[in-house]
Amino acid sequence: MFLSVIVPVHGVQGYLRQCLDSILEPGCPGLEVIAIDDKSPDGCGAILDEYALRDPRVRVVHLEENVGLGEARNVGLSLATGEYVWFFDSDDYTAEGSMLSVYERLQETKPDVLIFDYARSYWHGKVQRSVINKLFREPPAPDTFALRDRPSVLQLMMTAWNKAIRREFLVELGLKFSGGYYEDINVTYPILMAAEKLSLLDQVVYIYRQRRRGAITRTGGKKHFDAFKQYERIFAFMAQHPETDQYRPLMFDRTIWHLLVILGRGDRVLPEDRERFFSEMSRIYRTFRPADHTLPEDVQLAAKYRLIEKNNFRAFETSKKLNERRISAKKRVRKYRGKVRKTVRFAKGKANGLYYRTQLRLPVDENLAVYAAYWYRGYACNPAAIYESQKELAPKVKGVWVVKRGNAAKMPEGVPYVVAGTREHSRLMARAKYFVNNVNFTDDPVKRKGQVHVQTQHGTPLKKMGLDQMEFPVGANDMDFRELIDRADRWDFLVSSNPLSSEAWDRGFPCSYELLETGYPRNDRLVRATDAERAALREQLGIPEGKKAILYTPTHRDYMKRFSPQFDLRRFTEALGDDFVLLLRAHYFYRPKSMGLPEDRIIDVSSYPIVEDLAIASDALLTDYSSIMFDYAVLEDRPIVIYANDWDTYKLTRGVNFDLTQQPPGVIAFTEDELVDAFASGRAWNDTAVKDRTAFRARFCSWEDGNAAERVVRRVFLGEQLPKPAR
Incomplete structure (x- = not known):
């Protein structure tokens, strides 16, 4: 070797x-x-x-x-x-x-x-x-x-x-x-x-x-005193190896230089320990200074050496403070500008801004929680699942949703909500203790001491996320990464659906939140879905009896400006025949216009609000790189087909966290003919596809047991500790 x-x-x-x-x-x-x-x-x-x-x-x-x-x-x-x-x-x-x-x-x-x-x-x-x-x-x-x-x-x-x-x-x-x-x-x-x-x-x-x-090493504490023992070990080694004695002056200077660096960094030695650290440095100086040592040529450094030799900490600190004041004076104007933040403006209009500032002076309501999803689109995703569990397990806490005015009418009956931009919204953001969202809240609200933010995310990240996007300019799309991290600094908890997500969140959002490795709350429904529920949903969606419903969920492509199917939908449905119907759900970034597709073969469910309903009602999933594949895999008996015709382009422009082509959740097709064959020949249901789906589920769905929302509520609202999940 x-x-x-x-x-x-x-x-x-x-x-x-x-x-x-x-x-x-x-x-x-x-x-x-x-x-x-x-x-x-x-x-x-x-x-x-x-x-x-x-x-x-x-x-x-x-x-x-x-x-x-x-x-x-x-x-x-x-x-x-x-x-x-x-x-x-x-x-x-x-x-x-x-x-x-x-x-x-x-x-x-x-x-x-x-x-x-x-x-x-x-x-x-x-x-x-x-x-x-x-x-x-x-x-x-x-x-x-x-x-x-x-x-x-x-x-x-x-x-x-x-x-x-x-x-x-x-x-x-x-x-x-x-x-x-x-x-x-x-x-x-x-x-x-x-x-x-x-x-x-x-x-x-x-x-x-x-x-x-x-x-x-950039953490303040007493462990930085360890440096003295280490340098004593070095000089002990030199004493045992006389051939190294020629380097003693060099090693001495290097020792004092390093100890000065440690003391000079404000994030290492605690203020109450500085004098003791200086005294130890003085001891090291007097103990190991070679007889033939000469002071450095640098005047300021030589002055520090003299103060160290005399153990004159007071003079050392005075000199340091004078130097800091000189530096501070040069930066004062820039520093002042950098501190100016628009934290006093929350909602549009002067009245709401003043009202919000007034509300900030009042106590935080320990039993009030804010819920939101997808930029205030409505009641959905992980926040909705957590809300349902919180009502049961922490009933003293009142959960209130924030929605856009145009979506207010779609809120479920009995779910409290406020309209974004109103005085009620301002009060809610100023006074609530808990905040649960699957995207970031706006930048304007101030995070008060005692408030708790829970970020649930809204999908397992096949694609690069957070800081990982910096290497992929197309996907980053002029994103301000410093602002992104400033928002993530608000998070107290970040939900993870599986080990892949945990790895991606650690890299993409290197902040001080607690990672909740619970599985996805929104998938609890999939684990618990019943045949009766499935039948009712199929009837509601208008899926003809006896037909196999394929849920088609293409993802957003950063290099495309509008929704465009990656294959000929008419040809695809005609090739499959009367035994199949396609449930078309475009990504929520798009508003697809009518494409003149045959309504007897294709049902457009792009505007249907609850994707979990569509998963339960369908017989198979057809997607490309959408995170829904990780959720759908929870449904053990449902085939998944991946259409990866532009995999190389997507991988280059967006970046991915693992190679989907090497571990697909079933059949993977690269051409339209392969795609049609996957369903028409029955390959999506064969033993090989089942084996691949089982391996995929074992890797990415092992935490999905139907109790993810409960785990989040117990940790966040009830303060209970969670056991580490199995890997």
């Missing part, structure tokens, strides 16, 4: 697939990936097992308890067989083609340590190469060298993930990763000082993801 990539895994289900796919690049001989499931609380363990089943290069170890990143790396190292080891963080990934570059450089130079460059990938789409990348080439480096020949290497990122290390060299040094926030520096600095042969690869190999949330 040539290269062992060790990947500790914990709580990164949204990013893990990209990480593994980037490592498992074809053409890398002698590669093994040792993935350590550090008792991940999400779906990471199942994802790892999935990869291990299909790729023999992947080996998975499931730990019985969470041991932390450092110890998980040690476990991986003990199992590695490669000549080289590479410690890889599971939320990051490699640049395209870079695995082969690492292989080639290792084979060419045979170093003890290979160091390569990285880029930071920010949540808002910016990707930036390391700011000190010039150190890889200025001055030009020989193929291999020792640290004494190029001491600037110590300034490169001190992490483990930007280095491939000769395994025998590392093991012989007896170095182990420790616990804590800075678990790798007591390994990465010593190996640079002890190596006889270092090599550089002037190429962005590693993409370091700057997650919007979840980075422990």
Whole structure:
């Protein structure tokens, strides 16, 4: 084995697939990936097992308890067989083609340590190469060298993930990763000082993801004091290896630099701990400062060194505050403008705005909930299912719906509602405690302390969603992603229908909500549907007795401006004959005009408000990339046919979260002839289709047991904890 990539895994289900796919690049001989499931609380363990089943290069170890990143790396190292080891963080990934570059450089130079460059990938789409990348080439480096020949290497990122290390060299040094926030520096600095042969690869190999949330080193707390123990370990290593003593001045400066960085970042050391942290830094300074050390040439840095040596925290803080004031003065005008927000305007008209501001001064009503769906279209989807369950389980809470004026008459009898844009709407948004919607509410309402927002979404995301859309401009359609994330920051809970959704939501909406892995509340009806209900719905919809009703639900295509069937509907229905009828339901983005289609063969149900009714009433589903396939699969005895004539175009323009063509929920057709044959020949009902549908349902419908709405209500309205779903 040539290269062992060790990947500790914990709580990164949204990013893990990209990480593994980037490592498992074809053409890398002698590669093994040792993935350590550090008792991940999400779906990471199942994802790892999935990869291990299909790729023999992947080996998975499931730990019985969470041991932390450092110890998980040690476990991986003990199992590695490669000549080289590479410690890889599971939320990051490699640049395209870079695995082969690492292989080639290792084979060419045979170093003890290979160091390569990285880029930071920010949540808002910016990707930036390391700011000190010039150190890889200025001055030009020989193929291999020792640290004494190029001491600037110590300034490169001190992490483990930007280095491939000769395994025998590392093991012989007896170095182990420790616990804590800075678990790798007591390994990465010593190996640079002890190596006889270092090599550089002037190429962005590693993409370091700057997650919007979840980075422990950017979390304030006392654990940042761990840095002192780590640097003490480094100096202890140097004492045991006298050949490294030549690097003591360099290592000392690097230590003080890093400790100043930790203290200087406002999000790390807590205010009440700053003086103690400074005192510890002073201790490290006096303990490990070499006798021949000289102060830095930089005047400001040299002044900090003197204050650290004297443990003069008060003067250090005074200097810091003066500097902050200078910076603040330059930004004051821009900062002021940035704070100006239109939070005082909620509804159209000055009167409603004033009324809303008045209502904001009154207490939040603990027993009032706002429900809405599809931009105030009416009573539908997951919010409707949650509303029904909430009435039963939390009857003290009054649920009120927000609807557009034109849709008010369609509200079910007995369901309270207000019309969007009215004073009643303003009062509701200002005073209610709970908010349940399957899309975002408008930006104007202020989220008050104590208010709880539940985002249910309205479909399992085959297509890319949220921040994932940034790579697909057609699908993004000039979307303001910062505003999108600002809205998602309001969510306290986000409902997930299946593991695929959980992964997609983690990536697409990296905010601080609680993920409710409950299944989809709207699918409870499908689980509980009866024959009597089905018969009544068929009669209501006018489905002729004895005919098979095919529900056709084409999805929205971002590259199309209007609804256009992807096949000849007249030809299709004529080819199937009198035994079939087509229920045509265009996507709600469209308002299809009459197409002169035969009414005896096609029933236009585009305006029918409840899609669950259509699913229950039908005999089979015909769709393309609509999320309804995941819902319909709950109906175990109903065939699903996918018409994927433009799959490559859709995948390119919208982006997808998994390859539907490799795991369809039944028959997949790419041409009109194949589509007709799927129904006319009975293939949609044959054993192969049933087997595919069963596998699809096992992967995507395992949480659908008819109790999803109840689980949401129990967690949100009753405060109960939910058990983790099976994967």
